[in-house]
Every structure is written in structure tokens, then in C-alpha cells.
Amino acid sequence: MADYKALEDLVVQVRRDILRQVHKVNSGHPGGSLGCTEFFVALYNELMERNESFTMDGIGEDLFFLSNGHISPVFYSVLARAGYFPVEELNTFRLLNSRLQGHPTTHEGLPGIRIASGSLGQGISVSIGAALAKKLNRDKHIIYTLCGDGELQEGQNWEAIMYAAGNNVDNLIVTVDLNGQQIDGSTNNVLPMGNVKAKFEAFGWEVMDIEKGNDLKAIVTGMQKAKEKTGNGKPVCVLLHTVMGNGVDFMMHTHDWHGKAPNDQQLETALSQNPVTLGDY
Amino acid sequence: MKKYTDTGKKDTRSGFGDGLTELGRKNKDVVALCADLTGSLKMDEFKENHPERFFQIGIAEANMIGIAAGLTIGGKIPFTGTFANFSTGRVYDQIRQSVAYSGKNVKICASHAGITLGEDGATHQILEDIGLMKMLPGMTVINTCDYNQTKAATIAIADYEGPVYLRFGRPKVANFTPADQNFQIGKALQLQEGTDVTIIATGHLVWEALQAAETLNQNGITADVINIHTIKPLDDEAILKSVKKTGCVVTAEEHNFLGGLGESVARVLSTNHPAPQEFIATQDTFGESGTPEQLMDKYGLNASAIVNAVKKVIARK
Numbered sequence: 001m002a003d004y005k006a007l008e009d010l011v012v013q014v015r016r017d018i019l020r021q022v023h024k025v026n027s028g029h030p031g032g033s034l035g036c037t038e039f040f041v042a043l044y045n046e047l048m049e050r051n052e053s054f055t056m057d058g059i060g061e062d063l064f065f066l067s068n069g070h071i072s073p074v075f076y077s078v079l080a081r082a083g084y085f086p087v088e089e090l091n092t093f094r095l096l097n098s099r100l101q102g103h104p105t106t107h108e109g110l111p112g113i114r115i116a117s118g119s120l121g122q123g124i125s126v127s128i129g130a131a132l133a134k135k136l137n138r139d140k141h142i143i144y145t146l147c148g149d150g151e152l153q154e155g156q157n158w159e160a161i162m163y164a165a166g167n168n169v170d171n172l173i174v175t176v177d178l179n180g181q182q183i184d185g186s187t188n189n190v191l192p193m194g195n196v197k198a199k200f201e202a203f204g205w206e207v208m209d210i211e212k213g214n215d216l217k218a219i220v221t222g223m224q225k226a227k228e229k230t231g232n233g234k235p236v237c238v239l240l241h242t243v244m245g246n247g248v249d250f251m252m253h254t255h256d257w258h259g260k261a262p263n264d265q266q267l268e269t270a271l272s273q274n275p276v277t278l279g280d281y
Numbered sequence: 282m283k284k285y286t287d288t289g290k291k292d293t294r295s296g297f298g299d300g301l302t303e304l305g306r307k308n309k310d311v312v313a314l315c316a317d318l319t320g321s322l323k324m325d326e327f328k329e330n331h332p333e334r335f336f337q338i339g340i341a342e343a344n345m346i347g348i349a350a351g352l353t354i355g356g357k358i359p360f361t362g363t364f365a366n367f368s369t370g371r372v373y374d375q376i377r378q379s380v381a382y383s384g385k386n387v388k389i390c391a392s393h394a395g396i397t398l399g400e401d402g403a404t405h406q407i408l409e410d411i412g413l414m415k416m417l418p419g420m421t422v423i424n425t426c427d428y429n430q431t432k433a434a435t436i437a438i439a440d441y442e443g444p445v446y447l448r449f450g451r452p453k454v455a456n457f458t459p460a461d462q463n464f465q466i467g468k469a470l471q472l473q474e475g476t477d478v479t480i481i482a483t484g485h486l487v488w489e490a491l492q493a494a495e496t497l498n499q500n501g502i503t504a505d506v507i508n509i510h511t512i513k514p515l516d517d518e519a520i521l522k523s524v525k526k527t528g529c530v531v532t533a534e535e536h537n538f539l540g541g542l543g544e545s546v547a548r549v550l551s552t553n554h555p556a557p558q559e560f561i562a563t564q565d566t567f568g569e570s571g572t573p574e575q576l577m578d579k580y581g582l583n584a585s586a587i588v589n590a591v592k593k594v595i596a597r598k
Contacts, residue, residue: 057356065351106383114354116383119374125344126379129351129359132336136312137355156375159341163348166339 002046007216009277010081011041015247016280017077019270021093022261028094028102031257032148033074035179035214035242039146040078042219047227049141054084054111059139063130065115067123067147068177069103070259075112076100080281084112087281121154123147124174128164131172142230145174150182153191158203164235165204173226173236178213179244181255197239206234213242248273282498283473285457285491291428293449293485294392298323299428300435301360301390305331308358308439314349315362316342321451322362322392342367343375349387350379358439359387365394365448366407369414380444381417388438389414393451394424395535396563396580397485397573406568412540414446415513421466422513424448424534424542426487428456430510433464441466448484450535452573455488458508469516471523475503478591479523479530483509483542486533486561486582493587502591512542517549524550529557529594533587535577538562557597559590 014037022028044050048062066075073093080087085099092098099110103118115126127145134141151157164172176196184190193199200207206229210222222238229236244258245251248270251262262270304311305327313327314336328335338345342363349359361368368391369376380387391410398406415422421443425431431449438445472487473494482490487508494504505523509516524530530550532543543560550556563580577583 057354059355063354115350115385116378119378122343122347122375122379125347125375126351126354128344129348130354131351132348133352133355133357136333136357139355156341156343156347159339159344160347163338163341163344167336 002220004216007041007045010045011037011216012274013276013278014041014074014077014081015274016271016276017090018073019248019262019267020280021073021076021090023267025094026261028073028261029070029259030073030261031181031244031251031255032068032071032177032179034246034248034251035244036071036146036177037074037247038214038216038219039175039240040074042216042223043144044078044082046220047223048144056114058114059137060141062141062144063114064144065123065127065130066104066117067145068120068151069117072100072102072104075104079112085110090281120148120151121156124157124160124164127172127174128160128169131169134171142227143172145172147174147176149176149178149180149193149196150187150190152176152193152196161200161203161205168233169235170231170233173230173238175238175240177242178239179242181244181258183255183258185255200237204234205237206232207237207239209239209241211241213240214246282495285472287455287457289456290453291456292451292453293425293428293431294321294451295323296425296428296431297390297392297435297447297449298326300432302326302330304436304439305334310356310358311360311439312336312352312357313360313362314338314345316340316345316367318363322390324362342372346372346375346387347379350383350385353385353387360390361387362390362392364405365391365410366405369410370407373413377417381420384419385444386442388445388447390435390447392449394448395450395484396568396576396582397450397452397535399451399573399576400570402570403567408537408563408568409540410448411512411534411536411542415545419444420513421445421511423466423511424484425510426484426508427454427458429458429460429462430464433462434510437464437466450485454485457488467511467514467516469519470508470510471505471519472508473504473506475505476527477502477504478595479505479507479527480533480587480591481507481509481520481530481542481546482533483512485535489582489584490533490587492584493591496584496588497591502595504591509542512545515545515549520546520549521553524556525554528598531559531561531587531590531594533561535582536562537565539565557594559594561587561590
């Protein structure tokens with residue numbers, strides 16, 4: 001049974017990390033990061049089977065790939081607080097000579113990162129490759145992937161979605177952050193995608209919703225169900241219904257904070273809504 | 282003059298296919314991916330021998346590059362196969378981010394490169410791929426000249442850790458390099474010794490350079506002929522050694538003169554030992570339909586074009 005109090009404390013602390021990272025350099029992407037904080041915390045601390053030390057090949061453990069690399073602030077915070085690198089390094093986010101580049105990369109050797117992402121639409125393909133390697137290696141572990149909903153407008157995703165179903169890549173769980181927002185506005189206004197669930201189903205995926213995508217229990221329970229659906233011949237898609245900017249009232253339900261940092265006053269307000277739990281870096 | 286004998290015309294893509302077959306037997310980590318061109322890339326035998334290690338991706342090259350990058354994470358050595366056009370321009374961003382910037386051990390193997398693809402015409406005849414690939418930090422770029430060299434290169438790149446672009450072609454051409462050659466990435470091969478001019482050639486133009494050198498020799502002009510199979514990293518030392526001796530150079534490639542081998546050689550010379558240079562290459566143009574021989578003639582990519590360029594460059598010394 002998950003210790004939800006501990007997970008909740010971590011969620012609040014990760015929110016603070018996200019806000020403080022982007023505020024310090026006056027750039028970065030807080031909106032999507034906050035919307036996926038509960039998912040990342042649950043994934044790394046409750047769902048994934050992870051080895052103690054980081055190796056690139058990740059043999060004998062579950063792997064995670066972030067396709068929408070711009071939500072690096074949440075990824076970095078959760079990786080640091082899971083022990084992949086010192087939390088103090090969050091101070092270097094987006095600074096010159098940092099391992100914490102604006103978008104995640106293997107190039108600077110940051111533990112926890114296995115592929116560069118940022119140019120959208122490539123994560124599902126990479127995840128399929130990693131999943132195929134697991135099968136060749138007779139490794140029963142799972143590949144988890146997160147992508148944005150706006151990101152699905154990139155055509156490569158649909159090549160990958162077609163391939164995974166057609167080739168029974170069933171050790172793969174792709175979670176779509178269904179927040180309905182992208183840079184220029186709502187996904188419905190920018191490029192309506194219709195029924196995403198029906199599209200994945202039509203391509204032959206096992207699809208399920210997590211309606212409360214910012215609720216830890218709903219995420220843990222839902223993702224455990226998703227895990228049970230692996231190994232049955234179909235790739236699994238989880239539609240995670242989230243609120244962009246979750247946990248900071250003035251950042252919620254809008255695309256305004258997709259790629260904008262809070263000013264001093266806004267940071268203070270945002271942090272006051274998320275008081276320190278585990279300690280700031 | 283050294284004598285080079287064509288042991289029977291063969292296509293370089295078959296060198297790739299046969300090299301891949303041998304790798305399949307020797308190295309269990311080698312996997313192959315193809316985007317609906319298994320026959321054209323001569324990957325059938327690998328597919329038959331190792332169905333579990335062969336991935337038919339379908340007509341989805343972007344996905345193929347991403348899957349290849351992912352396979353490396355589990356310790357595999359992926360060889361992707363499709364035409365050069367679809368191996369580079371179509372998937373540039375995927376190669377850039379998921380392979381080159383991510384430092385993944387993917388071997389991008391590209392057939393039907395250049396104008397000798399022939400009758401299919403300009404949509405398929407990429408003449409910009411060397412430029413595209415050599416500009417990517419960390420990418421090794423290899424363009425082999427015949428069947429034997431392509432087979433040797435295919436086997437050699439499996440032992441090299443890092444992204445590689447291996448470029449070869451469609452037509453049957455002279456097969457003249459040794460079957461038992463030891464292929465060394467980044468090492469130029471001196472094919473002829475001379476004092477009047479250096480001819481630096483890559484790919485299908487290497488055989489043409491040898492023919493040109495014979496003709497020149499009959500006219501009293503002796504040429505250093507250098508086979509550059511690795512365009513990046515370039516063997517600066519071999520180029521400089523030769524040009525310091527001869528004082529001028531002709532570069533020859535089946536590629537646009539912008540972005541190709543010639544420009545790389547020009548950079549080496551201009552920063553170390555400036556010398557007159559002539560470029561045998563396409564002149565910032567697309568190709569067109571025709572037989573390989575007709576096209577090589579029309580676009581000035583053959584032995585007679587090299588002979589003319591040599592005369593011109595010697596006059597500029």
C-alpha cells in the first residue's frame with residue numbers, strides 16, 4: 001500500500017522545485033510540469049521497478065522516456081529527489097555548463113536521462129526501440145513513456161502508434177498528458193484532434209482513462225491497472241486527464257503558463273500555496 | 282603505375298547486404314531495420330537468417346530512426362536500411378536529436394545515393410546527403426567505392442561505438458579493391474603515386490579517378506590518386522602530404538560541390554597549405570532521369586571530366 005502522505009509531501013516539494021527553477025532563470029515550462037507532477041512522483045516512487053544505480057542500458061529495470069522534453073523542470077526535480085543526482089544541482093537549471101539543459105539530454109551525462117527530447121514527436125518511437133530491446137534481452141520489464149496531447153499533432157507519433165500495435169509491442173505503456181492546452185491556445189483551437197481515445201483504439205491499442213490525472217491514488221491505481229494490461233499482445237495507452245499548472249491557482253486551466261516563468265511576486269504567491277515539506281534545495 | 286583489375290561488376294549495395302549477413306553470424310547484438318526496401322538494400326539474407334533481429338518498419342523512416350535509437354539503449358547495434366534520400370533529408374531532425382545529439386550507436390546505411398540511381402530521377406537522387414550528415418557533430422560519414430570495400434566497411438562499423446552514416450549505391454560498378462582488405466575508418470588509401478597532381482575521390486568516382494590517371498600517364502602527367510572512403514573524420518594528414526608534393530588537387534564525388542568532400546578538402550588546404558583545387562561534383566543542381574552512364578557523362582562525373590579538370594588545375598599552379 002502506497003504511503004500517500006509521503007507521496008503528497010513529495011508532490012508539494014516538487015512543485016516548489018519547479019517554480020524556483022524556472023523563476024531563477026526567468027525561463028522554462030512550469031505549466032505542463034505542474035500538471036504532471038503527481039504522475040512523475042507516482043511513477044518514480046511507487047510504480048517503476050528501478051535499479052539502485054543508473055546505467056544507460058537499463059537492463060533489469062523499468063525505463064521511462066519523456067517525449068515532451070520541455071517539461072524538464074518536473075523531470076529534473078523528481079530524478080534528483082529519487083537520488084539520481086544531488087538536489088542542489090537543480091540550482092543550475094538552464095545555466096551555462098549545466099547538466100540540466102533547457103531540454104533533457106544525454107549529452108552532458110546527467111544520470112536518469114537516456115535520450116534527448118525537445119523536438120516533439122520522437123519519444124514513442126524511441127520507446128518502441130527500447131521495448132524491442134527488452135524483448136530481445138528476455139527482460140520482462142516495462143517501458144513507460146509520457147507525451148503531450150498537442151504533441152500528437154506530429155506525424156511521427158502515428159507511424160509509431162501504427163507500428164507498436166501491428167507488431168504487438170505489449171511491454172509499453174504510453175501516457176498522454178491530456179490537458180487540452182498547447183502554446184498557442186487550447187488544442188481544440190490550434191488543431192482539433194477529435195477523439196484521441198478512439199484514434200488509439202482504431203490503431204489497435206489497449207486504451208484507458210485516468211480521469212483524475214492530478215490525484216495520486218487515481219494515478220497509482222490506474223497505472224497499476226495499465227501494468228496488468230501489458231503482456232497481452234497490445235501496447236497500452238493511458239489518457240491522463242490533467243490540469244495544466246495544477247497546484248498554483250493562477251496558473252491553472254490556461255495555456256498562459258506553458259512557457260513563462262513567474263516574477264518575484266507571483267513566485268511568492270505560488271510558493272505560499274505550497275509550503276515547504278521536505279526542504280528546498 | 283599500379284594496375285587495378287575489375288574482378289567483375291557488382292553493386293555496392295550487395296556489399297552492404299553480404300557484410301550484414303556476415304555480421305549477423307558473428308555479432309548477436311547486430312539488429313537490422315528496413316523501411317520497405319529489403320530487396321533493394323539486399324537485406325533478405327539477414328532477414329531470413331535472423332527473423333527475430335530484423336525489424337520491418339514499413340514506409341515510416343522517422344519511426345525507423347527513433348526505434349533504432351531506442352534499440353541501442355538495450356545494447357543493440359542497429360543498422361537501418363533505406364535509400365539515401367530517405368535516410369537523411371527525410372529524417373534529419375530524428376537523426377539530429379535521437380541519434381547524433383543523444384550519442385547513439387546507430388548505423389544509418391543508405392543505398393541508391395547520388396545520381397547513378399538513374400531512371401527514377403531527381404526525387405530519389407540525393408546529392409546533398411554527405412553535407413547534411415557531415416554537419417552533425419559526432420557523425421562519422423563513409424562513402425565506399427566498390428563491393429569489396431562496402432562489405433568491409435559494413436563489418437568494420439559494427440565494432441566502432443558511435444553514429445555512422447554509410448553511403449553506397451545502386452548500379453553495378455567495377456570491383457577492384459581487395460576482398461580481404463582491412464577497413465580502417467578515417468584512413469585514406471593511396472592508390473597511385475605521382476608528382477603532378479593529387480586526385481582525391483570518393484565512392485563511384487574512385488574507379489573513374491583510376492581510369493583518368495591512366496589516361497594522364499599516357500600524356501606524361503603522373504597523379505597521386507587517393508581513395509577517401511571516410512569523409513568525416515577526414516584524413517587531413519594524407520591529403521596534406523600529397524598536396525605538398527604535387528601542389529594542386531582535383532576532388533571527385535557524386536554529390537553537390539556544396540557540402541561535399543571537395544569542400545572538406547578545401548577547408549584542410551586553406552587552413553594548412555593553400556593550393557589550386559578543381560571540383561568534380563554536381564554544380565548545385567538536381568538530377569534527372571537517365572541511365573547511370575548517361576547521367577555521369579551529362580553532369581561531368583567521369584574519367585574524362587577528371588582528365589580535363591587535372592589539365593585545368595595544373596595550369597593554375
